[in-house]
Amino acid sequence: MKSFHQPHFDSVDVLARRFAAVDYIASRGIATAVYLGFNLEKPILVEGPAGVGKTELAKAMAQILDVPLIRMQCYEGLDESKALYEWKYGKQMLYTQLLKDKLGEMMAGAIGLAASMERLHAHDDLFFSAHFLEPRPLYQALHQERGCVLLVDEVDKSDPEFEAFLLEVLSDFQVSVPELGTIKAKVKPIVFLTSNNTREMSDALKRRCLHLHIPFPEPALERRILERRVPGLSAALNRELVAFIQAVRQLDLKKQPSISETIDWAKTLLLLNAEHLSLDLVRETLNVFLKFEGDIDSADEQLPALLNQARKDAEIHHASHA
Amino acid sequence: MQATLEDFFKALRGSDLDVSLNAQVDAARAVQLVGWSDRTLLKSALGATLAKTISDRALCDDVFERFFHFESFDFEKALAPQPPAEPASGAGPSEATAPPGDEPAKSQGAAGSGGSGGCRGGGGQALSQLLLSGDSAALAKRMQEAAREIGLTDIWFFTQKGYYTLKIQQAMGLESLEREIADARRQTLAPEHARRLELARKRLYAEVRNYVERKLALYGTAPTRQLHDDFLLSQRLSNIEARDFARMHVIVYKMAKRLAERHSRRKKRRVRGQLDFRRTLRKNAAYDGVMFETFWRAKVVDRPRVVAICDVSGSVRQYARFLLLFLHSLGEQVSDLRSFAFTNHLVDVSETFESLPVEQAVDKVMQAVGGSGTDYGQVLLDIHEQLLDDIGRRTTVLILGDARNNRGEARAEIMQLLYQRARRVIWLNPEPVAFWGLGDSEMKHYAPYCHIARECNSIMHLERTLDALLRAHSASA
Ligand SMILES: Nc1ncnc2c1ncn2[C@@H]1O[C@H](COP(=O)(O)OP(=O)(O)OP(=O)(O)O)[C@@H](O)[C@H]1O
Numbered sequence A: 001m002k003s004f005h006q007p008h009f010d011s012v013d014v015l016a017r018r019f020a021a022v023d024y025i026a027s028r029g030i031a032t033a034v035y036l037g038f039n040l041e042k043p044i045l046v047e048g049p050a051g052v053g054k055t056e057l058a059k060a061m062a063q064i065l066d067v068p069l070i071r072m073q074c075y076e077g078l079d080e081s082k083a084l085y086e087w088k089y090g091k092q093m094l095y096t097q098l099l100k101d102k103l104g105e106m107m108a109g110a111i112g113l114a115a116s117m118e119r120l121h122a123h124d125d126l127f128f129s130a131h132f133l134e135p136r137p138l139y140q141a142l143h144q145e146r147g148c149v150l151l152v153d154e155v156d157k158s159d160p161e162f163e164a165f166l167l168e169v170l171s172d173f174q175v176s177v178p179e180l181g182t183i184k185a186k187v188k189p190i191v192f193l194t195s196n197n198t199r200e201m202s203d204a205l206k207r208r209c210l211h212l213h214i215p216f217p218e219p220a221l222e223r224r225i226l227e228r229r230v231p232g233l234s235a236a237l238n239r240e241l242v243a244f245i246q247a248v249r250q251l252d253l254k255k256q257p258s259i260s261e262t263i264d265w266a267k268t269l270l271l272l273n274a275e276h277l278s279l280d281l282v283r284e285t286l287n288v289f290l291k292f293e294g295d296i297d298s299a300d301e302q303l304p305a306l307l308n309q310a311r312k313d314a315e316i317h318h319a320s321h322a
Numbered sequence B: 001m002q003a004t005l006e007d008f009f010k011a012l013r014g015s016d017l018d019v020s021l022n023a024q025v026d027a028a029r030a031v032q033l034v035g036w037s038d039r040t041l042l043k044s045a046l047g048a049t050l051a052k053t054i055s056d057r058a059l060c061d062d063v064f065e066r067f068f069h070f071e072s073f074d075f076e077k078a079l080a081p082q083p084p085a086e087p088a089s090g091a092g093p094s095e096a097t098a099p100p101g102d103e104p105a106k107s108q109g110a111a112g113s114g115g116s117g118g119c120r121g122g123g124g125q126a127l128s129q130l131l132l133s134g135d136s137a138a139l140a141k142r143m144q145e146a147a148r149e150i151g152l153t154d155i156w157f158f159t160q161k162g163y164y165t166l167k168i169q170q171a172m173g174l175e176s177l178e179r180e181i182a183d184a185r186r187q188t189l190a191p192e193h194a195r196r197l198e199l200a201r202k203r204l205y206a207e208v209r210n211y212v213e214r215k216l217a218l219y220g221t222a223p224t225r226q227l228h229d230d231f232l233l234s235q236r237l238s239n240i241e242a243r244d245f246a247r248m249h250v251i252v253y254k255m256a257k258r259l260a261e262r263h264s265r266r267k268k269r270r271v272r273g274q275l276d277f278r279r280t281l282r283k284n285a286a287y288d289g290v291m292f293e294t295f296w297r298a299k300v301v302d303r304p305r306v307v308a309i310c311d312v313s314g315s316v317r318q319y320a321r322f323l324l325l326f327l328h329s330l331g332e333q334v335s336d337l338r339s340f341a342f343t344n345h346l347v348d349v350s351e352t353f354e355s356l357p358v359e360q361a362v363d364k365v366m367q368a369v370g371g372s373g374t375d376y377g378q379v380l381l382d383i384h385e386q387l388l389d390d391i392g393r394r395t396t397v398l399i400l401g402d403a404r405n406n407r408g409e410a411r412a413e414i415m416q417l418l419y420q421r422a423r424r425v426i427w428l429n430p431e432p433v434a435f436w437g438l439g440d441s442e443m444k445h446y447a448p449y450c451h452i453a454r455e456c457n458s459i460m461h462l463e464r465t466l467d468a469l470l471r472a473h474s475a476s477a
């Protein structure tokens, strides 16, 4: 099994620049973890609130390496067969029907059940070849000629038994299939696992992985992300908007706005040709970045204070960079 | 370099962060990749490889700050007439002036100079000269070298402070300093010189002592805690004091998690819920290739159904507390766990455990279920009436109690019924076997109707029993 070392990165900063080149703005912490994961060939377990760019990180990495991104969404009840491969029963059945005559010929002369079974036995491997196999994400990931980025999304939703299986796959990137023998990765995939922490992962899995926590971004990082993702947004509005979102995150909300919401809001404001935030403007667009009725109400109540705070913060930032 | 890293791991252990060997290897490779010179990069590389959760990461970062904290040796003060009372470690964890990579570089030098014996690492100057000239950088350096030479990272108990303080001073050259002081005293012409040297020696002592205390805080807690944990593990549960509960909960939780993981791996499903095509094909050969009967591979997940019945009367409530805590920490390894508590009648407390976090639930049950006069006979009658119908071949009945019945009726015949219906009946008795049947203990009458009857009074006993319980199930699955 080859490892992925063709495009290796000279340093953490080089990798961070490569990320920026594909429009992903990585904090130093993110870049360091990915750099180490890549060079130590370890999977990265990414945790963090919804919408902070966990999935996007894997996508960006695939883009940098110019390999496919293979995503496996986890859920309760996901098992080996759904993750790895399934036999195409329908096709198997159909073929036995179509080949009924052939099977009959084969059986000719066999006397008794035992003898017939013996003959069938000799041929049934035909039905368990790649033609009858439905590849699932893990199988696909192991078969990529040039390697891939494997994203195991929301691994915390899977059952503990599946986690144990996953662990086996992640430790040697090979699995044995009773009917086919051992399948081994051609090139070791780069693996990201994401978790929303609905349950604690096993120590064994954590030991296999590097751990990366992505929090909500610092203001400077968030501004850079906006510059990248919403070109055309004025510097002044960028500052105000980020300062406002940062202030909103201090509120006690059911769901705090994440990067994706910041981006959506910025795009909306851009469409509305806004230059600065105003009370009315914010009030009318609150629902772009707050998803719950209750959250909208509590932000609405404190709107003047929030806006003041945001303006002040944006001003301070502006002054310190002037 | 490796030595510095290993000291860092020790310091992490001091903060109760278990670092696996694997993670240590990763950290070493990570440091090779990113180098020592960029402090924030070093910190985030160590954090990424050594910490496995968000809270571990915070701990790791904190230890990093304390560990790579620029050791100062506040010597201006030494020569000042009034020694200020505050400790000399003026630099907090936010010591931003620490030159990046300064500490590692220094430690490397120190590791190399290990064999110099007299410890003249700081350019070979006499200690008295360094002290008098107030060269704090050189003094700090010499102090650190001395600390490494004598193995300060092995410090683990506060009674060792004096020993290590002395050893470090000696390695820094205390002996010749003493001699100089004695000489100066004899030369009556230089009383001022003698006084200054004496003052310097006092300050030296204070600085080194301070340093040793800081290092004790960094390295010393892990071994002490380990010792304390070992003690707790083997202690009779009834002797464990309330102030140790929090620690016990951590221990129990870790144990339960380990058990759960071990058994979930053993049970890893090989069988899939899918069509067994071979079997189908073979079986249907007789029907001219028409698929009459299909065979599906069974997906058998056999998890124990457990009914735990705990005596919570005064004599044994502590044991019940930890059994319940342990059982409920096993999480998904036990499906369908029902819990009952009793003194003189049976109380179903399952709901409390469903609605509250385990620890709170245990507390609540202990407070809520009471009453005097343990009555096993009545409780068995209650079991007969309320519970027996729900007990079947998949149920394991766990009873915890001392079987001391206050001379009431034993009702062993109900135990017999239980024994016949359940998959297994396990009785955990906190009393040593020798006491069973003595006085008002009915244990001798109940034990014949138990598949397992065991003395169980420490957390280790508990672990063994629950391990056996899960094992029996994964073996038969
Ligand atoms: N660092 C970043 N640089 C550029 N864009 C980003 C960054 N982080 C997030 N984004 C943007 O935010 C959006 C949401 O990110 P993503 O879907 O990856 O979040 P997530 O953490 O996977 O959320 P969830 O937990 O809901 O799956 C992305 O589409 C991307 O446009």
Ligand SMILES: [Mg+2]
Pocket: A054, A055, A056, A153, A194
């Ligand atoms: Mg996602």
